[in-house]
Amino acid sequence: MARLKNGEMTKFLLLFASIFTVTTAVFVVIITYNGYRQIKAKNYPTVEGVVTSSEIERHQDSDGTTYTAIIEYRYEVAGEAFENDVYRFGDWSSGHSHAKAITKRFKKGKKVAVHYDADDPQTAVLIVGLQKLDYTIGMFILPFAMISIGAWIAYVRFLTAKRLKQTGGIKVNHKGDEVVAKFTSFPGIYLGIAVVGVGGMTIALLSLLEVETITLEWIKLMCIVLPAAGIVVTLLKTVWNKVTAKKLTIDLYRSRLQASFGKYREWIDLSQIIRLGKEIKDTHARAASNTIVIFNITPVIWFVNDRGVEECIKLRPVLNESAAEAWNTYLAGILKLEPEESRDEQVDLEAS
Incomplete structure (x- = not known):
């Protein structure tokens, strides 16, 4: 198993973000194009037609069983007869209940209004405008779009961290005799992205499961509420990060240190510090291939408190x-220590 180093992580994020973005973009373009055609079809002229065939086609493979509604209809435009089997542009549903509902709506022999393209009468549909399915698919693709955005943000953050290679990606400011290290918290934008993505996926799944309360009007409302919720959560988390900012201040003139987070907020004399170390979590996040292990490591400063503990x-x-x-x-280097070594050990080495 290999550890993921900074450079490798940057390359991985770039590759992941690129592939995920391109794949998501392809689906977004297809969904948007079909949605545009559905809206455009609302202005098509109509003519009466008749359904000549209405049945459900069953497909089975290693991924499971899918169902497709096959609707064929006949109509005439300017005395010329046409046959078509497109009842709407872009039907993404593969469930049996959806296919059954379509065949029930367009039964064989039923007279229907056919919306056709005046410039190309062979292009026609029976259903026009955006339906619940269109919004559901939009909600379904939303998490993938959010993951793409999050991956690019993470990539940019890693690039920024690379410029801070000397400090391990931590921002450090030198203010006279003070050295201030600022520790960034979980970014608010990530939480906002998670809210929008998880919310979109949840709504999409509930809609596909045909939960009665998930109506078209409700999904339309969520198209406004979800982005707004994501923005609000992002702003609140960002403000919270500012209010609860974590930093480590080292006063070189007075030879003391203060951590403005966690248990200790009072100043600690540098003479009390005995060594620097790190703690590694026992549980590791393993990749599916089991070839990459991401460690969660916490650098620590060991010191002896006023009670000698x-x-x-x-x-x-x-x-x-x-x-x-x-x-x-x-x-x-700032504290004049060696990582994992105590001051006494360092003095002994120098004395020898």
Whole structure:
């Protein structure tokens, strides 16, 4: 099993974001085009036609069984007879209940209004405008669009972190005798994306399961509510991150350190610090191929408190060991320590 380093993670995110975006974009283009044709068909002239065949076609493969409504109809335009089997542009549903509803609506022998393209009478449909299915498919594709956006944001963040390679991706400001390290929290944009994506998928699944309360009007309302909820959640989380900002301040002039988060907020003398280390979580997030392991590593500062008891301050977790080592090395240079070594050990080495 290989560990995912910063450079490898950046390449992985770029590849993942590119493939996911292109794939999602293809579906979005198809869905948008079919939706456009459905709306355009509302202005088509109509002529009376008759359904000549109405049946359900069953398809079975390794992925399961799907059902398609096959509706054939005949109509005449300017004395010329036409036959067609397109009852709407883009039918994405493959469920039996949907196919049954369509065949029930367009029974064999039933007279129907055929909407045809005046410039090409062979192009015709029986259903026009956006239906519940169109909004459902839009909701279904929404999570994938959100994942694409999230992947690109993560990629940009990793590029930014690469420019902070010396500190392991942590922003550090030097203000006179003070060194201030700011630790970023979970970005609000990610939470907003999650709300929109999960909400869209939930609504799509409930709609496909034909839950009675999921009506067309309700889905239309959710098309407004979901993005608004995502924006609100993003803003609230961003404000919360600002209010509860985490930072580590080192006052070199007074030889003291303060962590403005967690259990310790008071100043700690640098003489109390004994070593720098890191903690690795026992549970790892493994990729499906089991070839990549992403470690959640937390750099820590060990010190002896006023009661003479050894304790630690846990800093921001990082996803790989190289970032943790870079940050610890940078911090060790400021504190004049060696990572994983105590001051006494360092003094002994120098004395020898």
